[in-house]
Amino acid sequence: MSFIYLSYFSFVLRYRRTSLGPLWILVGPSLFIFFIGLLFAEIGTAQPEVFIPHLAVGLITWTMIGGVIVASATVFKRSRPQILQGTLSLERIVAVEVTTTLLSFMHQLPIVLIIFLIYGIGLNWIALESFLGLGLLVANGVWVSYVFGILGTRYRDLVEIFNALMRLAFLATPIIWMPGEGMRGGVMAAALIYNPFYHFVEVIRAPLLGQSPALLSWEVVFGFTAAGFLAAWFLKKRYARLVPFWL
Amino acid sequence: MTDVSKPLIEAKNFSLRVPVITAKESGLMRNPLQLVGDFYFSRKVRPKANLLEDVSFMQQPGERLGLIGANGAGKSTLLRVLAGIYAPSSGKLEVNGSAKGLFDISLGMHPDATGLENIYLRGLQMGLGLKAIRSLIPDVMAFSELGEHIGKQLATYSTGMRLRLAIAVSTMINPDILLLDEWIGAGDERFNAKVKERMMGLVDGSRGLVLATHNVGLMKTFCTHGMVLDRGRLAFYGTLSDAQKFYSSEILNKKTN
Numbered sequence: 001m002s003f004i005y006l007s008y009f010s011f012v013l014r015y016r017r018t019s020l021g022p023l024w025i026l027v028g029p030s031l032f033i034f035f036i037g038l039l040f041a042e043i044g045t046a047q048p049e050v051f052i053p054h055l056a057v058g059l060i061t062w063t064m065i066g067g068v069i070v071a072s073a074t075v076f077k078r079s080r081p082q083i084l085q086g087t088l089s090l091e092r093i094v095a096v097e098v099t100t101t102l103l104s105f106m107h108q109l110p111i112v113l114i115i116f117l118i119y120g121i122g123l124n125w126i127a128l129e130s131f132l133g134l135g136l137l138v139a140n141g142v143w144v145s146y147v148f149g150i151l152g153t154r155y156r157d158l159v160e161i162f163n164a165l166m167r168l169a170f171l172a173t174p175i176i177w178m179p180g181e182g183m184r185g186g187v188m189a190a191a192l193i194y195n196p197f198y199h200f201v202e203v204i205r206a207p208l209l210g211q212s213p214a215l216l217s218w219e220v221v222f223g224f225t226a227a228g229f230l231a232a233w234f235l236k237k238r239y240a241r242l243v244p245f246w247l
Numbered sequence: 248m249t250d251v252s253k254p255l256i257e258a259k260n261f262s263l264r265v266p267v268i269t270a271k272e273s274g275l276m277r278n279p280l281q282l283v284g285d286f287y288f289s290r291k292v293r294p295k296a297n298l299l300e301d302v303s304f305m306q307q308p309g310e311r312l313g314l315i316g317a318n319g320a321g322k323s324t325l326l327r328v329l330a331g332i333y334a335p336s337s338g339k340l341e342v343n344g345s346a347k348g349l350f351d352i353s354l355g356m357h358p359d360a361t362g363l364e365n366i367y368l369r370g371l372q373m374g375l376g377l378k379a380i381r382s383l384i385p386d387v388m389a390f391s392e393l394g395e396h397i398g399k400q401l402a403t404y405s406t407g408m409r410l411r412l413a414i415a416v417s418t419m420i421n422p423d424i425l426l427l428d429e430w431i432g433a434g435d436e437r438f439n440a441k442v443k444e445r446m447m448g449l450v451d452g453s454r455g456l457v458l459a460t461h462n463v464g465l466m467k468t469f470c471t472h473g474m475v476l477d478r479g480r481l482a483f484y485g486t487l488s489d490a491q492k493f494y495s496s497e498i499l500n501k502k503t504n
Contacts, residue, residue, distance in 0.1 A: 002371045002374065002375075002376065005367070005371050005377065006368070006371050006372065009357075009360070009364070009367070009368055009371075013357055013359050013360055013364075016359040016360070016400075017359060081351060081354045081355065082354065082355055082372060083332070084327070084332060084350070084351070085332075085348065085350050085351050085354050085355075086327070086330040086331055086332040086347070086348060086350075087354070087355065087372045087373055087374070088372060154268075241333070241334040241336075242265065242266070244327075244332055244333055245265050245333075246268070
């Protein structure tokens, strides 16, 4: 269980010597939600009590998804000394990485809580489904970090590719817009079901907003989980031993 | 789990071959199809570098092994294999007990964390539990002589203080087989004596030692046996004096001829 303490250290030390400490990660999303909310209220295309909670949950979920993916390409590179010293195994590095991201995610939950209170959004039993969604998201974080960690060590372009693509993926996923709500999803809305990120966001967001996610979303998420772990198993078997040489 | 009568390390014809990857091939943009190629043809096409070849030896409990060889002979690589960092690509290697190395002593220290936090950070990375770390703290404190500075951030430490803490923390381990890549030294003489004493304690506490160093005197002090490595191959294994003789007569002389 030592990876939990290590995650705690890496989480806390990131904000050492700042005046707000880890509270800083509340500042960015809060400002973003406030101004985007203000802007769209001005345009008058969505009702704030529907759009703002949608935006808030979507944004912090996306922060975790995008964060894990972009960081995954450099996860082993950043732990080069520990790998070459033999103190941390690849599995433990991944465990620390994913737990740290989960800690940041949970740290941002107060934003959602406050927004739900402001707009009087009640939670019903369906909301519990989002725990399953979060669990699956974390599980996917594990294989993503492992698989792209190995590939990113071998191919140094990967992190730049992820950086470039994740910004587009953010726009293609309904976070600052809503599909079919007069928010003009346009072309993207039509292609939505082919966007895996949409399904990953949905399994957490929809239950919190009182709706069960579509069966398709669960299928996609479960499918990715299975395929991902299969890929991780394959890479571990064939290439994990080469990682120390690629570093 | 650790059988005392068994040899500490049993190596039978093991090799370490690694596919060669040039800096050019690390780029995806040059040839995106390479990714596909790598997956399907990696085994056939790639030239391999033989880092270690056909190494066989047996280290008995109590034997302290010195690795002798020129730079690039494979000493550090062998240590990393024994530590489990590099996996042999063929052959058999059995390490009976825990083998841990002191390769990079200031590894994983965080400049923004306090001295005390760094003890925890390093301890956790080395696989120690919180309880075990807590029980080791008085010892680390005494050895590093940091006193009240232990509560200050590492970034505020002098080089000497940092080194003292690093050595104190690195030597918290207690492995069956101690792997050392060069001796740990630390500036001022008084402290060096302390380090030496501590290292001796660590060596005495272990059931076996593998030491790679160019310092002949040091090797004589600590090692009973010697292994001569020459370009990734085991050239000689035997008592230390025989190994040193072999090295100077066979390897060094050949090179000068």
